[in-house]
Amino acid sequence: MDARVKLEAAAFLASPAIPDVPPEEPLAMPQQAVAATRMRVHGERDGRWRLAALLAPAFGVTALAAFQSWRAMSADGMVALEWMALALFVLNLAWVSGAAATAIAGALVLWTRSDVRAKTLPFVTPSKTAIVFPVYNEQPSRVMAGAQAVFDALTRERAAGAFEFFFLSDTTDGSIARAEETALARLRETRPEARFFYRRRLFNHGRKAGNIAEFVKRWGGRYDYMVVFDADSLMSASSLMQLVQRMDASPRTALIQTLPAIINAQTLFARTQQFAMRAYGQVFGAGLAWWSGGAGNFWGHNAIVRVRAFASHAGLPVLSGKGPLAGHILSHDFVEAAMLRRAGWRVEIAPDITGSYEECPPTLVDMAVRDRRWAQGNLQHIRLLFARGFDPVSRAHMLAGAMGYLSAPMWFALILSGIVLAWLGHGGGEEDAREGSPGGSLFLLTALIVLSAKWLAVALWAAGRLPDWSRRRHFIAGVLVETILSALIAPILMVNQTMAIASTLTGIDAGWRPQARERSSSSLGDLMGRYAVHLAIGAVLFAAALAHDPMLTLWTAPVALSLILAAPISNVLARAPRARSWLWRVMSTPEETEPPSIARAARRAALRFGGLRPVPPDEIRLPAVPVPLPARSIEIDLPQAGG
Numbered sequence: 001m002d003a004r005v006k007l008e009a010a011a012f013l014a015s016p017a018i019p020d021v022p023p024e025e026p027l028a029m030p031q032q033a034v035a036a037t038r039m040r041v042h043g044e045r046d047g048r049w050r051l052a053a054l055l056a057p058a059f060g061v062t063a064l065a066a067f068q069s070w071r072a073m074s075a076d077g078m079v080a081l082e083w084m085a086l087a088l089f090v091l092n093l094a095w096v097s098g099a100a101a102t103a104i105a106g107a108l109v110l111w112t113r114s115d116v117r118a119k120t121l122p123f124v125t126p127s128k129t130a131i132v133f134p135v136y137n138e139q140p141s142r143v144m145a146g147a148q149a150v151f152d153a154l155t156r157e158r159a160a161g162a163f164e165f166f167f168l169s170d171t172t173d174g175s176i177a178r179a180e181e182t183a184l185a186r187l188r189e190t191r192p193e194a195r196f197f198y199r200r201r202l203f204n205h206g207r208k209a210g211n212i213a214e215f216v217k218r219w220g221g222r223y224d225y226m227v228v229f230d231a232d233s234l235m236s237a238s239s240l241m242q243l244v245q246r247m248d249a250s251p252r253t254a255l256i257q258t259l260p261a262i263i264n265a266q267t268l269f270a271r272t273q274q275f276a277m278r279a280y281g282q283v284f285g286a287g288l289a290w291w292s293g294g295a296g297n298f299w300g301h302n303a304i305v306r307v308r309a310f311a312s313h314a315g316l317p318v319l320s321g322k323g324p325l326a327g328h329i330l331s332h333d334f335v336e337a338a339m340l341r342r343a344g345w346r347v348e349i350a351p352d353i354t355g356s357y358e359e360c361p362p363t364l365v366d367m368a369v370r371d372r373r374w375a376q377g378n379l380q381h382i383r384l385l386f387a388r389g390f391d392p393v394s395r396a397h398m399l400a401g402a403m404g405y406l407s408a409p410m411w412f413a414l415i416l417s418g419i420v421l422a423w424l425g426h427g428g429g430e431e432d433a434r435e436g437s438p439g440g441s442l443f444l445l446t447a448l449i450v451l452s453a454k455w456l457a458v459a460l461w462a463a464g465r466l467p468d469w470s471r472r473r474h475f476i477a478g479v480l481v482e483t484i485l486s487a488l489i490a491p492i493l494m495v496n497q498t499m500a501i502a503s504t505l506t507g508i509d510a511g512w513r514p515q516a517r518e519r520s521s522s523s524l525g526d527l528m529g530r531y532a533v534h535l536a537i538g539a540v541l542f543a544a545a546l547a548h549d550p551m552l553t554l555w556t557a558p559v560a561l562s563l564i565l566a567a568p569i570s571n572v573l574a575r576a577p578r579a580r581s582w583l584w585r586v587m588s589t590p591e592e593t594e595p596p597s598i599a600r601a602a603r604r605a606a607l608r609f610g611g612l613r614p615v616p617p618d619e620i621r622l623p624a625v626p627v628p629l630p631a632r633s634i635e636i637d638l639p640q641a642g643g
Contacts, residue, residue, distance in 0.1 A: 051393055148191065234599060263596075296347040
């Protein structure tokens with residue numbers, strides 16, 4: 001046996017006994033085929049026609065802009081590179097136009113809706129719901145504090161009896177596992193009436209999706225629904241109760257996804273994401289929910305799932321072949337939602353249910369690590385786009401997920417092609433600025449379309465139609481600051497995501513690392529090394545443009561300078577603004593000025609577990625061999641044949 005496995009086994013045997021789990025009530029979860037026959041929902045009327053109504057004007061604008069660009073470019077004939085640039089321009093413009101159309105639809109929904117909040121009814125339910133926490137080398141203090149806060153909130157509403165809490169640990173580090181068990185023991189001591197259960201796997205077969213599937217197969221028959229949390233998830237008692245009531249009232253609904261707001265952002269980078277998601281996210285979310293109808297999406301957390309429907313129809317296939325685009329599906333949530341819809345179930349997005357929260361990566365470096373894994377998972381969806389049986393709206397979700405990353409290399413390629421064409425005498429300079437080169441048009445149209453969501457939010461705020469923002473005097477200043485910072489970040493993210501796509505396509509697997517929840521302490525020197533590629537790309541772009549034409553330099557400068565300064569930008573954005581400073585105030589969200597009670601309770605509870613904060617190491621890969629440990633100490637989930 002490998003020496004490292006022996007050390008892990010010894011650590012597990014020396015650890016406190018894992019708390020009891022409930023009696024198993026197995027539920028079959030067969031693996032689904034990639035292609036299958038779609039079951040049609042009787043009387044279903046929403047979804048596809050709305051998506052068509054949304055895309056028609058977006059693609060109309062794209063076609064008109066493409067025609068005008070073609071006319072300008074073809075005046076003296078077109079070379080192959082110009083045709084490629086035009087194709088990149090059309091693809092990028094179609095993508096951002098679709099996003100803008102979603103924002104416009106969301107703005108119209110918010111403008112015309114009299115009450116965007118769901119009403120809480122007296123909580124009576126015959127169902128039993130599991131709140132599951134899949135964890136992987138996370139800080140136990142964070143997870144247990146959140147669970148305690150949620151349980152206490154449900155207890156105050158006299159609803160706790162309808163819920164059980166299940167910690168599904170895939171932790172590979174023995175010290176963190178012992179801290180999990182010790183923290184849970186403390187939690188059970190102070191809440192003896194609560195039903196907190198814990199199960200740990202040694203072999204992380206199927207990663208997070210496999211973790212959830214193993215729970216469903218062993219205990220799924222015990223529950224009507226499960227609410228899936230991430231380690232940083234929080235949900236108010238009201239939101240949990242509303243989700244259960246909606247599922248009770250909608251027997252053909254298999255999944256309801258909330259729109260979590262980002263909270264607890266400290267660094268300038270995280271606060272930028274937090275402000276943008278809170279200010280514009282509800283506009284996009286309302287539009288997304290409108291055109292999705294009963295073919296909505298799943299983001300893997302802060303959602304309620306009908307367990308039997310999930311077990312019967314969401315067993316993930318293993319993609320054939322070799323390499324990063326084969327094997328277990330990383331971005332499993334999109335596919336699970338699509339398979340539920342394929343089986344005739346409704347999948348809904350509920351933007352009107354508030355009280356759902358999450359956190360985001362604290363720095364640009366941490367975001368790049370997460371994007372690397374998400375890029376690989378979302379690219380896998382391309383293999384499923386044309387599989388038989390999926391709803392057209394589900395295909396749109398999967399395509400959007402892939403385009404969220406593929407648009408980065410397309411944007412990058414368009415910039416490069418514009419500079420090369422200028423050097424070859426087929427564009428650039430003052431003449432192209434007048435006639436409208438595809439690169440310049442894309443830059444302007446992208447700016448206008450991205451800003452359209454911001455100005456829609458400003459219009460809604462001014463009319464008092466942006467929920468929770470009506471009393472924020474600094475809202476417009478916050479929009480301006482966020483816009484400037486996002487413009488600085490965008491080229492850096494473009495190169496990050498382009499590198500993630502390139503790594504995936506060259507066969508480099510992203511692995512599975514725990515997500516960073518707190519700010520990392522990278523020095524400027526370390527960041528200079530990390531962003532050396534960005535610096536080189538930015539310098540080449542700027543030098544090539546400067547050597548050719550001043551107008552081309554002006555067009556290229558925003559991207560080139562952002563890349564040249566990527567390390568200091570990342571360093572500054574990793575810092576936390578001083579509390580109550582002007583910058584802090586203008587970028588504050590409603591959840592900061594009036595913190596939700598569930599967030600305050602989680603922070604107080606975290607103090608109790610403050611001594612249990614081991615720092616997760618780099619990913620530990622254990623060999624897939626059986627280890628003879630007592631069943632009570634550790635649950636071993638071995639890979640299946642062919643997986």
